[in-house]
Amino acid sequence: MHDPDCLFCKIIAGQIPSSKVYEDEDMLVFKDIHPAAPVHLLMVPKLHIASMAQVGAEQAPLLGRMLAKAPQLALDNGCNPYPQGGFRLMVNTGEEGGQEVHHLHIHLLGGPRPWKKG
Template structure:
């Protein structure tokens, strides 16, 4: 599925440029344009899923692959190793949950603290 009005669908389609750090058949990962931490990546499934509220069992393998890729992406993009280093994964869901783009995405944040509040 693709939503022609969705910002992330347009980025996935190459209609809007991004600072891509990883891509495979299922996901695109790029740098957030307004980073809240020294490392701030957006992990976006290529399948248009509006939010976690629409995720079903059929998306479990996709989300599992995305989560399993996170440690490699974190290290490759400057996060310090566990346990002294580390990273945070965050999924905002809906307006009250802070979701600004209604295409499911995982924020990967890391790097030396303190980070910006928000």
């Protein structure tokens, strides 16, 4: 499923450029254009899902693969290894949850602290 008006769907389709760091059949991962930490990636499923509020059991395998990929993405993109290093995963849901783009995405943040936000 694709939403022709969705910013992230346009990025996935290659209509808008991004700083891609990883891609497979299920997800695209790229650098956030307004990073809140030294490492700030957006992990975006290629399937258009508006938010976590719309996730059902059928998306569990997809989200599981995305979460399982996060540690390697963090290391490959400059996060220091656990336990002294590490990273944060965050999913904003809805306007009150801080979601700005209504296409489910996971923020991967890391690097030396303090960060600009959070």
